[in-house]
Amino acid sequence: MLTPIESSVTLSVQNIDRSRNNGVIVSTSTAARPTVVIGAGPVGLAAAAHLVARDQNPLVLEAGPSAATAVREWSHVRLFSPWEEVVDPAAEKVLAPTGWVRPEGSAYPSGGDWAELYLQPLADALGDRVRYGVRVTGVSRNGRDRVVDADRQEQPFTVHLVTTAGVEERVIARAVVDASGTWSTPSPLGADGLPALGERAAAERIVYRVPDLKDPSVRARYAGRRTAVIGSGTSAFTALAGLAELAKQQPGSSISWVLRRGVGENTFGGGEADELPARGALGLRAKAAVDGGYAQPVTGFRTAAVEQENGRLVLVAEDGSRLEPVDEIIVLTGLRPDLSFLDELRLNLDERLQAPMALAPLIDPNVHSCGTVYPHGANELAHPEKNLYLAGMKSYGRAPTFLAMTGYEQVRSIAASLAGDREAAERVELTLPETGVCGGAGLFNEPGTQQGEADGEGGGCCAAPTTEHTANLEASAASSGC
Incomplete structure (x- = not known):
């Protein structure tokens, strides 16, 4: 009898052989490895939709019990952008066969509206490609720690996770898109970036x-x-x-x-x-x-x-x-990215913003507002680890004012790159209004x-x-x- 992880991943990854050892479930297949997307928020689900459109094999891992867990925590907050600017085109195509109808485009959703009327239906439409209750604890190259150079780029990724039941698992992936956001790591009270003395006690x-x-x-x-x-x-x-x-x-x-x-x-x-x-x-x-x-x-x-x-x-x-x-x-x-579970990977991050090096100058909050950030994609988000991307709010590091439209363009480009379509990956398909889209x-x-x-x-x-x-x-x- 298959466990939930086995039934889900078997649907996403064909011909999986599994072995059990002291409660640890290990996937060992070399065929049809998925692209693991971390986080079932707006950008993570959009990434899955774009990968599906490219005949790729996404597996979305969400720590919470439902889609858009973080968004639901600010359900009382209304967005600065209307519906027409927070629905991804590829996602809308995934939703179309379900009979989903987009809310009035000029209306402004709350976080709760966004989650219930769009993000959860999208996750439902993606079906078993989305897994809930699984927290990613580490990502590395299979058989290669951070130090090892030999054949590094030829190795798949190994994604370690733990379920809400405490079961440890490992998924072998051809690519990883980390769209886990920054919501879970707010900056502390201390002016030096560390918790103030007594902050934890209070x-x-x-x-x-x-x-x-x-x-x-x-x-x-x-x-x-x-x-x-x-x-x-x-x-x-x-x-x-x-x-x-x-x-x-x-x-x-x-x-x-x-x-x-x-x-x-x-x-x-x-x-x-x-x-x-x-x-x-x-x-x-x-x-x-x-x-x-x-x-x-x-x-x-x-x-x-x-x-x-x-x-x-x-x-x-x-x-x-x-x-x-x-x-x-x-x-x-402010918020900051949790990079702890990426520690065995080679990232190229700006030392100040903790954003990808090529992206950081484009999003520097001292220079740019949300409406003046140039649309960007796979090239700006690439790291020394081939087929690894930080996307969505996670890609912005400590910079604020991220836009969903920007994230949707990011994952469109990433999906094209992973599918081998370099022309589409490098093409800009997003035009932001001159005044930005968070008004x-x-x-x-x-x-x-x-x-x-x-x-x-x-x-x-x-x-x-x-x-x-x-x-x-x-x-x-x-x-x-x-």
Whole structure:
């Protein structure tokens, strides 16, 4: 009788011979080896769709119990991009035989909408090519550790994983596309990039996500209390705007906004002149929270420690200065890639952004916004290990403002390269609007506030938005560093 892993991989990889040894399942076939895609998020599933279109053999490995596990964790956040910009063309072809109908193109989905109305149906359409409950623990060349040169490029990849039942497995793959994202590794509170002293001990009162203040239990956590928000990107703005609304309704609620830099004219973005109206509106809401006295900025503060004092938390800076005690801390200082399970592979990464070396200059957040990143593909994403690619948000390393459209173009090019179609791999098939594609959003779950419903305004970057819960696409509220 086949186990779930055996039945799934047997469907994806023909003529597999297997042996069991102390509970370890090992696949040893040399025929029809799959391209392993790590992560069943937007870009991972798109990668599988493009590989299917190229008659390749994808096997998507997802650690969570369903598709888009990370997206579901920010289901309350509405995207900056409309449906027409977050559905991959190859994925739509996979979905077509199921009778799937794309939602209205100009509407702006929430993370929950994206997962339930598109990503899970896509995973279902891919069938047994998608595996759930399997966490990748390591990737290497079969029989070759990082040091060995001999015949390295001729060896297939070996992908080690563990199931939710604790069973260890190994899959032999011809190629690997790591689209696991960065959601699981938020940056810590410490200004040196490491957890502040006492940060782990205070973990029960520190969160690294934008809170869903429409959830009664979450709302109760912050109502009537003082909260410190750490960060200066769009995620921090979203948290400030939401907490300010809470403070207006719940006496005793207050906010300390902690920044490592000062507050200047560009701190809140471009405002009404911002090329992305939703982003500008969000910055204005954060500014209103400060101007209205609901959030008190603390500038030039680089956290070194979190101390517990009389049941409350005290932030201590590197210079020894201390803030007044708070009850809760929200850390929104960005996300970073988990490279630990790729340690036996030879990667060519930019030392600062942890992005592929050829890609890093194109996505440097000091130079580029999401709408000015040049479309790129297999060439920019290649590493010394042939047929290994980091794609999606994972490819951006520590750079924020990743776009799903960019990720879809990445995996289209990667699939073409793996199929041997170099001309298609090098061809650019994505044109971004001049103002970018992360503009536009509506109030979450508020009737009559969807873009295009108010005052007859149309959607897109030129509409006048009202924003409550917004996030950069797929980065899922990934803030820029503060």
